[in-house]
Amino acid sequence: MNGASREALASARERLDALTDNTSVDAAQLAEELAAVTGLLDREVSLRRVFTDPAQAGEAKAELVARVLGGQVGGETVDLLSGMVRSRWSRSRDLVDAIEELANIADLVAAQRADALDGVEDELFRFARIVASSTELRAALTDRTATVSAKAELLRSLLGGRAHPVTERLVVRLVTQPRGRSLEGGLDALSKLAAARRDRMVAVVTSAVPLSDQQKQRLGAVLAKLYGRQMHLNLDVDPEVLGGISVRVGEEVINGTIVDRLEEVGRRMAG
Structure with a gap:
């Protein structure tokens, strides 16, 4: 997303966080309803265009959300969507993408509440x-x-x-x-x-043999220092790595023969 849509999504995430901070809100139900709206707007192109039409007043679009969806989803979902249609979107599809993302985040909130x-x-x-x-x-x-x-x-x-x-x-x-x-x-x-959800980055770690708990702790600490954020390690074993390890963070790949090599890289970057 670019420009207005990125700002609108950021605002929608903040509203979702504020909503789900209230533990009385059923996050799983919220996710299900947002996912259903995603499907609806995927099918009804004309409706999503109306919801994102910059020529229409935000309040008028919010009232339309209440009329169209009020009897089908809960009040929290209507309020969240009403805020979203008041925002400006660069493309009508961006609104649908954002609603889908909020549905997924709401489900992850449900998992977080269950310590899962x-x-x-x-x-x-x-x-x-x-x-x-x-x-x-x-x-x-x-x-x-x-x-x-x-x-x-x-x-x-x-x-x-x-x-x-x-x-x-x-x-x-x-x-x-x-x-x-x-x-x-x-x-x-x-x-x-x-x-x-935990403000962590994901590192995909491939090693020839499973890493020990000590190696995983050392690697996680080094990567957290390198990137300035807590790191979640997704571990995979591939014998073709030939005794070394490979770490991918986003599009960046770090190859090393041993965990100590990564620690050395961290020391050089810190210096």
């Missing part, structure tokens, strides 16, 4: 690795001829009872409502949102 956010982060990463390693599974989940219900049922058979309900909801929504994104890109975006 770390587990959801790890499950999203592991599922992404499973998809990357199975062309058959990826083909089934991205098959455009398969029905939404068939994909949802496949995911529930894979994740039901094995993953946290928030993980299952996030993945099912992504697969059944891809909205033009790749499966890999969508999973990566969800992982970043989960990390951001």
